[in-house]
Amino acid sequence: MRSFCTALFTAFVLTSTLSASAQKKQDYTKYVDPFIGTGAHGHTYPGAVRPFGMMQLSPDTRLTGWDGCSGYHYTDTVVYGFSHTHLSGTGIADYCDVLFMPTTGQPQFKNTQYSSAFQKKNEEASPGYYKTHLDKYDIDVELTATTRVGVHKYDFPTTKQANIIIDLQHRDQVLNAWIEVINDHEIRGLRQSKSWAKDQYVYFYAKFSKPFKTYGIAVNDEVKDGLKKAEGKNIKLFIQFDNPGEVLSKVGISSVSAEGALKNLDAELPDFDFKRVEKAAKAAWNVELSKIEVEGGAPPANQRTVPMGMPNPDAAKNPKDKNKKTPPPPDPAKIKPTVFYTAMYHAMLAPNIYNDVDGQYRGLDNRIHYAQGFNYYTVFSLWDTYRAAHPLFTLIDRKRTTDFIKSFLAINQQGGQLPVWPLGSDETYCMIGNHSIPVIVDAYAKGIRDFDAKEAFAAMKATVNRDHFGLGSYVKNGLVANEEKENVSKTLEYAYDDWCVAQMAKMLGEQKDYETYIQRAQYWKNVFNNQSGFMQPHVNGGWLANFDPNEVNNKYYVEGNAWQYAFYVPQDVEGLVNYMGGADKFAAKLDELFTTDAKLTGTVLPDLTGLIGMYAHGNEPSHHLAYLFNFTNTPDKTQLYLNRILNDYYTNKPDGLTGNEDCGQMSAWYIMSSLGLYNIAPGQQQYQIGLPQFAKAVVHLENGKKLTILNSGAVVSRDNIYLQGVNLNKKSHNKLYINHDDIANGGDLEIFTGKLPNRMAMQDMERPTSKITDNKIVPNPTLTLLQTFAPPAQVAIKSNDIEANTIYYTTDGSAPTTSSSVYSKPLPLTAGMTIKAIAVRNGVSSFVTTATFK
Known part of the structure; x- marks a missing residue:
């Protein structure tokens, strides 16, 4: 009784305290870690997305294999680019459509050439936002999204050859693709592909915050001079800026048409205000996450937290990190809310x-x-x-x-x-x-x-x-x-x-x-x-x-x-x-x-x-x-x-x-x-x-x-x-x-x-109910060939019911009825014999079970 009273008092104190704290407006996105599930076999992705959004703008680090279904795996250290559609946690690969990749120098068109190493310490992700650094090009990348529009922000180093590669061949089988340069700020196109979905259409329309000085359309990885539009199964494009510093691109998508993609783009993002979009994405996620408020969960005992400055226990997985120290351990009080709100997010x-x-x-x-x-x-x-x-x-x-x-x-x-x-x-x-x-x-x-x-x-x-x-x-x-x-x-x-x-x-x-x-x-x-x-x-x-x-x-x-x-x-x-x-x-x-x-x-x-x-x-x-x-x-x-x-x-x-x-x-x-x-x-x-x-x-x-x-x-x-x-x-x-x-x-x-x-x-507590009481069926009987030491072989017909019933059978190929022979003992078997049987209880018959013995 004492422990029960103590529990009641504790509940009262917690209720009073937590109710008061709940009055304050909470930022639940701080409890979401989009990297949860990107390792092992979770098959999630860390990129920028709104709740239930059409646009899923995320890095692609893995092109093949079962653990590459989402296009990303936490253990990867090379990024191929940033595509606009992704699947969360599926066991079959698809999506990862219309890849953008910022580069410097002479444009390259094969993913093994334009890809870049990146480091986990430079990755950040939160609901509606993703950031990384491309080591090969010294480019900072940030991503955010509206429901139908993805926004890229690239911070280029000083260079006269700042490129954005747009790869329409990337990932699965292309049925058809086309791309068109509208002017020095806009492009549009289509990627029609076949994978898990047999005929998938992704139209896109992209606008850039700064004019590009030149461009080139590559057909089968070769640039064709003078083209403003090209169509085929291996279509890629580069646009190039002269020392642009920061460049933003906003990309609308549609399954309907390039005009539909443009409508989505203009309706949801008429400007290039990255911070506003990021803030709005965060707000949209808070609306959804706040539908369930949780407080006061004890941290799981198995959650490993390594003291700051101690050797990293994961370093053995990557020898380059052997001298890397661990970050500060997570606050134990935040572990359970982090798991919960990340689950809400997913x-x-x-x-x-x-x-x-x-x-x-x-x-x-x-x-x-x-x-x-x-x-x-x-x-x-x-x-x-x-x-x-x-x-x-x-x-x-x-x-x-x-x-x-x-x-x-x-x-x-x-x-x-x-x-x-x-x-x-x-x-x-x-x-x-x-x-x-x-x-x-x-x-x-x-x-x-x-x-x-x-x-x-x-x-x-x-x-x-x-x-x-x-x-x-x-x-x-x-x-x-x-x-x-x-x-x-x-x-x-x-x-x-x-x-x-x-x-x-x-x-x-x-x-x-x-x-x-x-x-x-x-x-x-x-x-x-x-x-x-x-x-x-x-x-x-x-x-x-x-x-x-x-x-x-x-x-x-x-x-x-x-x-x-x-x-x-x-x-x-x-x-x-x-x-x-x-x-x-x-x-x-x-x-x-x-x-x-x-x-x-x-x-x-x-x-x-x-x-x-x-x-x-x-x-x-x-x-x-x-x-x-x-x-x-x-x-x-x-x-x-x-x-x-x-x-x-x-x-x-x-x-x-x-x-x-x-x-x-x-x-x-x-x-x-x-x-x-x-x-x-x-x-x-x-x-x-x-x-x-x-x-x-x-x-x-x-x-x-x-x-x-x-x-x-x-x-x-x-x-x-x-x-x-x-x-x-x-x-x-x-x-x-x-x-x-x-x-x-x-x-x-x-x-x-x-x-x-x-x-x-x-x-004394009433149990849940799950039962069918109406129109009870009679299960089908089963026929079993008995193992006997001397011929003839025999077949037993067995009831599969827990209630008593009568089994009727035929051996002439006709459908058994209640007028057929009543089964009472194993039947001697002859070559090519077909036995059909039913079980009947209170006038209700099973389906016919049929067996043919050669």
Whole structure:
């Protein structure tokens, strides 16, 4: 009781102190370090960008390789130039379009010739700003940006040959390009390229603060005299100044036309006031970052801080730095806010506005359209971001979420289906599932309804019934057939999407559709082997022989193995608990996931990182797993593992992300989990209560209300990790979850934590819910060839249900019915025999399982 009273008093003191300090206007950009995630496999970039901006102006230091996906890696020491589009944290390379590079001397056109060394000590980055020094040319470079315009500032040394190289061949495959010199202050052009996006258009229009004295257009790296315009696949240009000192260039981009790029340029930046743009970028970021205010988080114990003047422990990585001393160590009180606000920053780098200032954009049909009354966005990494990034936006960015959904509907109109992974004006079909659907349904369920819900619902149904990527097999057989790669993962993710369609049908009063899709939402049962406890592939009507749950391959699973996908039923966790044999067996299996010392086998995937047992935080299929202990009798383990993930796998270093950032998902997981709120199944209204990382967090809602989350234990030590109790608006909240309506109404959520598990208190707390009770399906039976010592061989037909049922079968190729033979014992096998079987319970039949034995 004494410790509880102390916690209450500490919370009161913290609330009073922090509330007073919050009245002061804060600069949250000082807590953002854009270099976090640029090392290891984070794949982020450090350049200048506005929130959700079309323009991402950043240095390019790496041209190839998986860790060059963003065009930059922290370990690099050579810069090729500064291009205007970049992807944040993807696992596939693209963008890095229209490269500018300042040089001196005779102009060069090959990147190995015009590139320059640079030093980390000369790099600076903050939201909307980047700076470096080019050692080869003694040029200072500064970058800033508006939403659609990038601004370069080059400070040249004294020279009569101060150049800017514009390289349209740089990076990926060029389909076509052209460049035109308009006058001695302006140029324009197009880069049309092919990479991840198969046909990407980037028009640009550039203006310079000083007139250039000469220029030259190079075709195939040779200057052609007298050209003002040239077209081809290898087009480059140099402009040259005579001892200009400082030169600014401002570059507008557009997917529509060079005229569109000029409109963007003139509308957003009519002058060359670099400082004003930088200041405005900072202000824009502060508006976004201040939507969540956090204070008072204990620094993680594993954050290394070396005393000033001591030998640099990283020096061994670069012998030239052996005598370099470390900078002053970071203030421990700023470590947690830095990690948090950098996560906020990363979460808001994508999706990207794609329409020009006049509303025009290039659609997925490669035609020009107008976004009327909304902004059209691209770069939706939906397989990743539906999990935490979009639920975050439904809390703090509802208007933009509406624009996202209107973008989805526009994509559906132009491309014939809802988006999977749209990039520019192309659908990449990257990853699996149809996860724009949970984004729409989650938003609608949480009151975001300024879009045509009936149109959205019709698009959902059309999308999940297309006959591609195994969907035809899924609808026909209740699972994706073995002939389709990644079939187990696809079955599971299609089932979740169908659950979302069912929820939309329910909200719209479409009962017949609800019944159809709530049944399909249970197709996960057709790949769950209740003997092994894993989601397994089917081969010839039975379970895959010699099954290894540790094996990583893309034949059955997507970027993971059977361990991670064993628990991917976010729409029916309680159903999965029952199929695993109850809460205790489910908890034991979940424990084994986190504690096994088994090693990954099969394909080596570099982003299967952040391993705790077989939990892999570096990739998204694991992101909900720690929260599943809340469905068991040991919810304290949710807090235990959240503490470890939050503090060990997110740091304030360049390698501070344990896997690909994935357009905001890795960071959004940290944001939501740091607040102590996580929705494992977007589309439902429950947020699980986890482990708040700050003494105080204030979530500012767009309705003018705010949710204040208090955890006095967070300021004391990272060891205070176990939940002791919860108050909501000063009253006991005896639940391990909070509903969205409670958040939307604002108020105070007080979390009390301590150093020891309080399982007695936890036993009395109401668990979150995730279950399907309607229209239960009967899982498909499986056929197994028995190993016998003497002929004839035999085939067993086994139920895959946890409830009693009757199995009917045929051997003549006909479809089995309840009038067919009833299975009672193994069947003798003859050559070429085809067996078809169904399981029936209470008049409900499974799909037909078919096996042919040669």
